[in-house]
Amino acid sequence: MTIDAIFEATIQVLLASGLQAITTSQIAERAGVSVGSLYQYFPNKNALLAAVVRRHVGEVVDATIEACRSAHGTAIREMCAAMIAAFVDAKTRRPEVSRALYLPSAAVNADAIVKEESTRCAQAVQQMLRTARDVRFAQPQIVSMMLVGAIVAPTRAVIEAGGDRADFDRLKLHLTALATGYLGEVAAK
Template sequence: MATRDRAVPRKKPRQERAKATVEALLEAAAQVLVSSGYEGTTTKQVAERAGVSIGTLYQYYPSKEALVAALVERLSQQLLAALTETLVPRQRGGMEEVTRELVRTLMGVYAVNPQLQRVLLEQAPRIGPLHTVQEMEVRVESIVRNSLSRGLETLRPRNLELAVFLLTRAVRGATWATVIERPELVGDPELEEELCAMVLGYLRREGSPPPHSGFTDSPRSSR
């Protein structure tokens, strides 16, 4: 069976009971992937964790690859929903304000089941093109690019595309490390403050105005 065929679910659940079974299978697959890794995951393990027979699993998913593909689809939709709900790109504001909004939003997106995100992004590409993951990454980068492009004259990096790539990966890595290695820091305002300071230090051009200076041409209010 070709890899692409193996990654395609056999059928979609229609009745509520079938939908509950599929949800249990996907949740079990996520747990096994996180605990055992891609190589260590088997359909037998997933069926046992979900409390169903292997035959029931194969009614919906012909292989481990199909389970992973379904998980990728589900997780990517969750991430896209998080982006849509948490960020309305600011049209006006200072560098610090815009940066803080971006960092807060990216941290929220990458904190959605980070252990599973890491397994899927690192291991699952072997099953074929992961269009939903790519779509999510493109959406994230587009939001960051649009926000930064309004303040090019105040930015140190000359290559905007490279800056977007580095910024998103830096925040993603820091968020994953926090959730996985230092979960007690999740939600700590100091963590957000320090991450914003790190990002601002990278973005701000030497000799540029201090924080609260605008990305836009609008003057600051005097105090």
């Protein structure tokens, strides 16, 4: 409960104050805990921000992995639609949170977090692609890494541009078309 409250308070303070003005005192006050309690869990502000980013990215990847597993044995178009819908929906459930968590990226080495989670996601995509009922891939590892990379950047761009639910729904359609076309081109002939 306390960790959840601290994470939610961190997001709220980040949204209200911005990265430069955020303090652990503000976060502790918003979470309803003492600063000492906050420091029991996180040694400093950057460790807290990194943990919040890790949780957010992990939740998005977990949802995507679950969608990949549920799409095993289907055709490529269904696989792409399921995976992309899960990713975009998880990333845009609270778009303001995604936007806010892009701010501390450099300060908390979010690239390493994203790389680790993207690898986990690409492994699930690779396992899913191996079960496609309509095509086979000569290099599913490369294909899956490309596919994950191809959906992350456009999603971030739409979120950062202030997209709304209609934009996110259109994004899913565009990304599904992009992914399906790509997979059709790189399928083993």
